[in-house]
Amino acid sequence: MRRSLVQSILLYGCALLLAAFTAGPLLWLAVMSISAPTDLTEVPLRWIPSQLDFSRYAALLSLDGGNGERFLSALRNSILTAGGATAAALLLAIPAAYAFSRRQASMVLLFAFLATIMMPPITYVLPLYSTFSSLGLLNHTVTLIIVYTAMLLPFATWLMKANIDVLPVEVEQAAFMEGAGTAYTIRQVVLPLALPAIAATAMLSFLVAWDEFFYALIFTNDLSAKTLPVAIADFSAGRVTDYGVIASVGVLATLPPAILAIAFQKFIVSGLVAGSVKG
Amino acid sequence: MLGRRQKREKWILLAPALAVLALITLIPLANTLWLSFTDTRISALPEPVHFIGLENYVYALTDPDFQEALFRTLYFTIVSVGLEGVLGVAVAVLLNQEFRGRTLLRALIILPWAVPTIVNAVAWRLIYHPDYGALNSLLFQLGIISDYRSWIGDPATAMNMVILADVWKNFPLVAYVALAALQTVPEDLSKAAAIEGAGPWKRFCSITLPWIAGPLMVVMVLRTIEAFRVFDIIYVMTGGGPADSTKTASFYVYQEYFNYLRSGSGASYAVLVAGISAVLIVFYYSVTKRQTAGGAA
Amino acid sequence: MNAAMTQDAILKISSLQKRYGEVNVLKDIDISMAPGEFLVLVGPSGCGKSTLLSCISGLTDISSGTIHIAGRDRTNDEPADRDIAMVFQSYALFPNMSVERNIGFGLEVRKVNEAEKKRKVAEVADLLKIEHLLHRRPAELSGGQRQRVAMGRALVREPKLFLFDEPLSNLDAKLRVTMRTEIKRIHQTTGASIVYVTHDQIEAMTLASRIVVMKDGVVQQIGTPQEIYNKPVNAFVADFMGAPSMNLMTGTATREGEHVRLQIPTPEGPPLELFDYGPGPETLAAGDTAELTIGLRPEAMTDLGLRSGGMDGRTLQSADCLLDVVEPAGADTYAVVQLGGTEAVARLSADAPVAAGQRVPIAFDLSKISYFDIASGNRL
Ligand SMILES: Nc1ncnc2c1ncn2[C@@H]1O[C@H](COP(=O)(O)OP(=O)(O)O)[C@@H](O)[C@H]1O
Ligand SMILES: [Mg+2]
Numbered sequence: 017m018r019r020s021l022v023q024s025i026l027l028y029g030c031a032l033l034l035a036a037f038t039a040g041p042l043l044w045l046a047v048m049s050i051s052a053p054t055d056l057t058e059v060p061l062r063w064i065p066s067q068l069d070f071s072r073y074a075a076l077l078s079l080d081g082g083n084g085e086r087f088l089s090a091l092r093n094s095i096l097t098a099g100g101a102t103a104a105a106l107l108l109a110i111p112a113a114y115a116f117s118r119r120q121a122s123m124v125l126l127f128a129f130l131a132t133i134m135m136p137p138i139t140y141v142l143p144l145y146s147t148f149s150s151l152g153l154l155n156h157t158v159t160l161i162i163v164y165t166a167m168l169l170p171f172a173t174w175l176m177k178a179n180i181d182v183l184p185v186e187v188e189q190a191a192f193m194e195g196a197g198t199a200y201t202i203r204q205v206v207l208p209l210a211l212p213a214i215a216a217t218a219m220l221s222f223l224v225a226w227d228e229f230f231y232a233l234i235f236t237n238d239l240s241a242k243t244l245p246v247a248i249a250d251f252s253a254g255r256v257t258d259y260g261v262i263a264s265v266g267v268l269a270t271l272p273p274a275i276l277a278i279a280f281q282k283f284i285v286s287g288l289v290a291g292s293v294k295g
Numbered sequence: 296m297l298g299r300r301q302k303r304e305k306w307i308l309l310a311p312a313l314a315v316l317a318l319i320t321l322i323p324l325a326n327t328l329w330l331s332f333t334d335t336r337i338s339a340l341p342e343p344v345h346f347i348g349l350e351n352y353v354y355a356l357t358d359p360d361f362q363e364a365l366f367r368t369l370y371f372t373i374v375s376v377g378l379e380g381v382l383g384v385a386v387a388v389l390l391n392q393e394f395r396g397r398t399l400l401r402a403l404i405i406l407p408w409a410v411p412t413i414v415n416a417v418a419w420r421l422i423y424h425p426d427y428g429a430l431n432s433l434l435f436q437l438g439i440i441s442d443y444r445s446w447i448g449d450p451a452t453a454m455n456m457v458i459l460a461d462v463w464k465n466f467p468l469v470a471y472v473a474l475a476a477l478q479t480v481p482e483d484l485s486k487a488a489a490i491e492g493a494g495p496w497k498r499f500c501s502i503t504l505p506w507i508a509g510p511l512m513v514v515m516v517l518r519t520i521e522a523f524r525v526f527d528i529i530y531v532m533t534g535g536g537p538a539d540s541t542k543t544a545s546f547y548v549y550q551e552y553f554n555y556l557r558s559g560s561g562a563s564y565a566v567l568v569a570g571i572s573a574v575l576i577v578f579y580y581s582v583t584k585r586q587t588a589g590g591a592a
Numbered sequence: 593m594n595a596a597m598t599q600d601a602i603l604k605i606s607s608l609q610k611r612y613g614e615v616n617v618l619k620d621i622d623i624s625m626a627p628g629e630f631l632v633l634v635g636p637s638g639c640g641k642s643t644l645l646s647c648i649s650g651l652t653d654i655s656s657g658t659i660h661i662a663g664r665d666r667t668n669d670e671p672a673d674r675d676i677a678m679v680f681q682s683y684a685l686f687p688n689m690s691v692e693r694n695i696g697f698g699l700e701v702r703k704v705n706e707a708e709k710k711r712k713v714a715e716v717a718d719l720l721k722i723e724h725l726l727h728r729r730p731a732e733l734s735g736g737q738r739q740r741v742a743m744g745r746a747l748v749r750e751p752k753l754f755l756f757d758e759p760l761s762n763l764d765a766k767l768r769v770t771m772r773t774e775i776k777r778i779h780q781t782t783g784a785s786i787v788y789v790t791h792d793q794i795e796a797m798t799l800a801s802r803i804v805v806m807k808d809g810v811v812q813q814i815g816t817p818q819e820i821y822n823k824p825v826n827a828f829v830a831d832f833m834g835a836p837s838m839n840l841m842t843g844t845a846t847r848e849g850e851h852v853r854l855q856i857p858t859p860e861g862p863p864l865e866l867f868d869y870g871p872g873p874e875t876l877a878a879g880d881t882a883e884l885t886i887g888l889r890p891e892a893m894t895d896l897g898l899r900s901g902g903m904d905g906r907t908l909q910s911a912d913c914l915l916d917v918v919e920p921a922g923a924d925t926y927a928v929v930q931l932g933g934t935e936a937v938a939r940l941s942a943d944a945p946v947a948a949g950q951r952v953p954i955a956f957d958l959s960k961i962s963y964f965d966i967a968s969g970n971r972l
Contacts, residue, residue: 027389027392027394028394030389031389031394031396031397031400034386034389034400034404035400035403037463038403038404038406038407038463039403039406041407041418041419041422041463042406042407042410042418044418044422044429045414045418045421048421056427057426057427058427059426059427059432059443060431060432060435060436061427061429061432063432107311108311108312108315109312111307111308111309111311111312112308112309112311112312112313114308115304115305115306115308115309119301119302119304119305119308120301120305121305121308121309125309127580129312129316131573131576131580132316132320132321133320134520134521134572134575134576134579135320135324135524135569135572135573135576136523136524136526136544136545136565136568136569136572137524137526137545138524138526138545138548138549138552138565138568138569139323139324139327139565139566139568139569139572140319140320140323140324140327141323141552142323142326142327142330142552142558142561142562142565143322143323143326143327143330144319144323147323162315162319163319165315165319166315166316166318166319166320167319169312169315169316170316173312184682184684186680186681186682186684187684187685187686187687189651189671189678189680189684190678190680190684190685190686190745191686191697192651192670192671192672193649193651193671193672193676193677193678194672194677194697194698194701194745194749195672195698195701195702196672196697196701198304198308200701204686204689205686205688208687208688209687209688223409226411227411227412227413229412229413229526229527229530230526230527233530234553244411244413245411245412245413245414245527246413248411248413248414248417249413249416249417249530249531251417252416252417252420252531253531259421259424259427262417262421263418263421266414266417266418269411269413269414270409270410270411270414273409273410273411274406274409274410276409277405277406277408277409278402278405278406278409281401281402281405284405285405285471285475286475288408288468288471288472289471289472289475289510300670
């Protein structure tokens with residue numbers, strides 16, 4: 017269908033507006049992170065930095081100096097926690113997904129899985145806190161890995177199940193006919209076929225764990241285990257007077273998920289859509 | 296026989312996942328339920344614990360502060376999910392048109408989704424800053440406001456500003472789901488309606504919207520469940536203030552636990568919040584089931 | 593089937609039933625198969641062939657009955673323990689493994705030593721002429737090559753029984769014929785016992801040493817291709833087997849002394865009359881007249897009369913028929929004649945000088961005639 021001029025203007029106007037609304041806050045965050053501290057306290061604001069100042073990034077990425085150490089240890093903890101939990105969740109989710117997909121495990125049970133992560137974390141947090149506290153496990157990366165594994169597991173199971181569902185079942189039957197057991201078949205036949213799905217599931221799981229704040233806030237209290245979200249909340253809560261530092265931490269924490277999201281956009285969007293809509 | 300072996304195998308395959316979920320969610324849930332009937336407190340020294348029946352619940356249900364927190368949560372949930380729905384569908388319709396730069400724009404809107412919740416909160420807190428915030432400066436320079444405002448320092452606007460930040464981060468999910476659904480709307484249907492003389496708005500209401508209603512409903516209910524447990528963004532942006540104007544249910548329970556150290560009564564609030572969540576979750580289940588049943592047909 | 597043969601049966605299925613919920617997909621199946629036989633299960637789509645094969649393989653649990661393989665009760669055994677191999681319709685090759693590993697997978701699982709495995713795979717690859725493909729992946733193979741690999745995977749373990757589920761249905765027509773011959777060759781060289789499922793009756797006729805015709809989960813007839821073709825037990829089998837299928841005409845039969853008078857109505861005038869000097873319908877008593885279905889295959893309705901004129905008047909009888917449609921088909925020409933409420937097809941020689949609308953003498957070979965009950969469809 018041909019568009020009239022008015023329609024075209026309207027269309028591109030809306031598109032521009034959307035682009036501005038979406039990119040604006042991010043752009044501003046980036047600009048803040050490289051503006052001179054004095055630029056950020058002008059009234060009204062100076063939108064274009066008077067000079068580019070990358071010193072905050074340099075400081076954050078070097079171990080000497082308080083901010084750098086705080087940021088880098090939080091980065092390490094976040095990578096360990098999110099990575100560890102993702103690996104553990106997949107390890108548990110794949111057999112479970114296989115049970116749901118190919119061994120007639122009840123869908124009600126799968127939904128119960130999902131229901132556990134839909135509940136507010138305040139439902140679980142106090143008994144977990146007491147238990148970890150009495151085990152001396154507070155403020156440990158391992159603790160967060162355990163909790164995040166449980167948090168990622170239902171969604172990972174669900175996504176993997178949906179992906180195993182569409183694999184050709186005859187290939188597995190052939191493996192059984194040839195005498196392979198279920199474990200061998202999953203490892204040698206199913207997993208290689210499900211590799212793209214595993215990658216997508218791992219990526220989404222990693223992003224969810226990377227984003228988690230509540231449990232990390234409660235279960236960690238110093239450099240040895242605090243993750244990035246908690247560290248950022250700390251930065252923002254006042255110790256830092258230069259807003260540019262907060263902005264640069266924000267930019268750095270956003271880079272990994274943003275790069276993953278853009279690079280694997282199709283993957284992620286289809287995973288998201290499937291994950292949120294199909295039952 | 297295959298059937299019998301499969302049954303046994305099913306449980307072996309499920310066992311590790313079930314064990315982890317039981318340990319980290321089921322047992323704590325039961326524990327919280329138990330706590331809610333006691334007067335337990337968090338303390339360094341062991342204190343005697345008493346079973347006090349429904350006392351915590353009686354108190355919680357008559358606590359006006361908690362009721363207000365619930366209403367605030369409800370307000371947050373309804374307004375932010377509502378806006379995300381409207382904005383999400385509008386964006387999806389826009390991105391379903393053909394225009395130059397569409398691919399780029401589609402990629403661009405995944406960014407807010409990718410921004411970590413805490414970074415989102417921090418960024419908007421900076422944007423809302425009463426003295427050096429971008430929002431004040433922008434609106435002032437455009438001549439829309441004549442005085443700088445304290446956007447999240449004013450009880451009258453704080454909640455709505457938090458909602459705006461939340462909507463910014465979460466509309467992409469709704470938009471992507473709506474877009475995926477829109478792409479399955481048969482072109483013939485819309486064309487036929489156009490030939491019948493239906494205008495664009497009427498076509499949208501009578502054809503497009505009903506077509507995407509199923510998936511849209513599912514994602515909105517999912518967002519509702521998420522929004523209802525809102526905590527992170529509140530913690531960073533306002534800390535529940537000013538004057539408790541953004542203190543939501545989860546935040547309320549958090550304070551009861553970790554500021555006032557009353558685990559017993561905190562647990563009863565938690566159970567009540569969980570109860571409401573459970574209702575939403577069951578609702579989610581029923582719409583999802585209807586959706587898959589309808590989709591398969 | 594004599595008693596000894598049942599004893600030594602490679603496969604014996606007794607009173608097998610399979611239900612999915614309320615639906616009875618397989619009803620009281622009894623099949624016995626001798627070693628070295630090529631047994632073809634044939635029937636229309638959805639009749640339960642794949643389900644039956646799946647029950648034999650153990651991939652599907654049966655509701656009741658027993659399955660013996662090579663004399664042992666395998667009803668409750670795992671697929672892998674049944675000493676069988678299966679070739680799937682979709683080939684079901686492992687896409688992530690080389691052809692060599694695909695073929696050797698069963699040996700790999702059974703921890704056969706490397707040298708032995710290599711030797712056996714090479715042997716099978718030689719038999720199937722796929723030595724040059726051993727290092728490729730399934731995705732790099734043509735349909736026919738994948739088919740061979742799938743067969744190789746089945747053959748390499750030398751199981752007691754092979755199961756094939758419509759192995760040729762994903763191939764194009766020409767390749768299908770080639771592979772059909774190939775399968776037959778392999779059966780002859782290895783002497784393997786094969787249960788083979790197809791919905792294609794030509795495949796069934798060309799491959800089988802015995803055929804099992806199924807319909808709606810019920811075995812209709814078990815017999816050699818000749819038995820099935822010449823003496824179908826009911827109208828369904830008669831209709832299903834053979835292309836073009838048997839002409840099933842409604843007419844009347846009257847037993848008159850030493851012959852049976854057959855009258856087959858024609859739309860254009862007096863009924864066609866034929867005399868069966870054979871035994872005729874068994875149930876027909878002397879002097880009785882009955883309405884029934886008269887079955888004659890197209891090759892029993894020919895133009896022999898046009899060419900030789902030499903009718904013996906007993907097994908070969910001539911009658912004039914109005915040709916409705918004439919369809920040259922290369923080796924033969926098919927002519928459609930309106931007879932007994934059906935479009936009967938006669939098979940004429942390719943050079944028969946006939947055209948639609950002509951009345952020509954058609955030779956009916958009454959030695960090939962079948963009679964069926966109109967109501968039940970059963971052979972009389
Ligand atoms: N898993 C199943 N659940 C329910 N019905 C089934 C199942 N598998 C097969 N059927 C039914 O059993 C009948 C026979 O199927 P099948 O054995 O595949 O037929 P064929 O191979 O002869 O085409 C069909 O009507 C089919 O719908
Ligand atoms: Mg079949």
